[in-house]
Amino acid sequence: MAKVLMKGNEAIAAAAIKAGCKHFFGYPITPQNELPEFMSRELPKIGGAFVQAESEVAAINMIYGAAGTGARVMTSSSSPGMALKQEGISYCAGAELPCVIVNISRGGPGLGGIQPSQADYFMTTRGGGNGDYRHPVYAPATLQEAVDLTMEAFDVADYYRTPVIVMGDGMIGQMMEPVEFKETTRRDLPVKDWATTGTEGKRKPNIINSLALDPAELEKHNFKLDARYKEMEEKEVRHEMYKVEGAEVVMVAYGTTARIVKNAIDALEKEGIRAGLIRPITLWPFPMKAFKDIPETAKALLSVEMSTGQMIDDVKIANEGKLPVHFFGRTGGMIPAPEEIMDKVKEILGGGK
């Protein structure tokens, strides 16, 4: 299929439909509104259902119900709306329900603002909800990647029976870029024999539940989930290395920020300063092992984020105390400029401004 020009939110929605998503439940919030709008127009055409819920809390619980039937389902929101969904996400994790949740994040805290932000890193990777759970978090940096990862997210959700988050900052949702919808090689997925599809009198009822009355049973359940998370940490990590070889400063950035950092790296290179980038594509599981490939030339790490510093905690864990870890961030909806990042790199290297 030829490339078409799409807005990020539309592209993610189109990718979800392409991946077999037939049901969407959501509540409007800027800057992700084009996503539910697209779903409301397209899902009825393929016999699916679009439901505008009365709130984000209602939407995520509709996801719980619909995912329980084994259908491919999606909801989307933006930061404050995602905060509301956390309880439901925890329930989905507990009940082992596959679903894909999109967060097109904006400035916070509170109602915040509508401009792009990456300040939901903690909420998204540390579990905004209660209990011992994790879920994969994909952080695309281009719209093509957003399309590919959204399609992948449905497979990963089904394979591990887990909620999966696709997180783009507002810029990823609002920008336009050429995309194409490629046929992907699908994973071998288990049959959903746990789904509540009606017993027809032939089997015992399947029960979708996250309540456990016996602590020993709950511990067993949590250990089972944990084994699955460990498998994800082993198999599902994704990252990109950019010009890390020979770099004196290795930056860590994801999403839109990673694009800006790449521009800064290229401009620094022209000035004879070697810098590189580790770009996590999965924020959870975080690419810890990538930090083992940082070359001897590196003098420092620099985490660049559209926040006051959240991913930097994972960078420090991955670094294992080897190199000094610096930070540069803009927040509240402000976007870092390549020049600011270049200045920070020069400052770290002692060159001053």
Next chain:
Amino acid sequence: MLKDNRIRMIIGHYGSGKTEFAVNYAINLAKEVGNVALADLDVVNPYFRSREKYEQLQPFGVSVLSSYVKGSGSDLPAVSADVLAPLQDKVSNIILDVGGDSMGARTLGRYKEYFVPGEYDMFCVVNANRPETQDVAGVLHHIDTIERAARAKVTGLINNTHLLRHTTVEDVIKGQELCKKVSEVLNIPIKYIGVIEALVEELPKDLEGTVLPIKMIMREDWM
């Protein structure tokens, strides 16, 4: 450009590049005449609105009118009453940059009294690489819904077919053929071809419409 009527509405699907076209058109027009105002009537999109480029446009002699509510953090559907001044002042040139689709074109209804046939132009920006406007039926549907909402008629087409920096001459030609067919159905001319500067020299010379070289002002360099 000078032959166009002094009230120009720029409409189109979001992603067609209408804001980029409107901004470039305004800059070019201001080189020729004074009193150029660009009214950002976008009440649909929260990002990439012409009001963001207020400071960049001022030196070119283009005044930007938008919302009373300052700050890019607002997506309130508010439009400044300042828009009325250049609409009423017969020596002013005004470009109305109308946000996304028929929903966005509703804002035009409020100015209906100024849209006297023969005294305005309404240009429809077409990008044949947008999924909804890839064929004649798509473009016609789009024009029809916008005309109903705006209560004004499209007077010219703008072939603005692009894939941002990845645009090729073939893309432009594909868009031109689509616009040609739409032009025949509706009996309206292709007025402009919006093309990124790098491709201007490579275009065939016999295309209908004036070529307007597009500088990508709305898109940041790092994108």
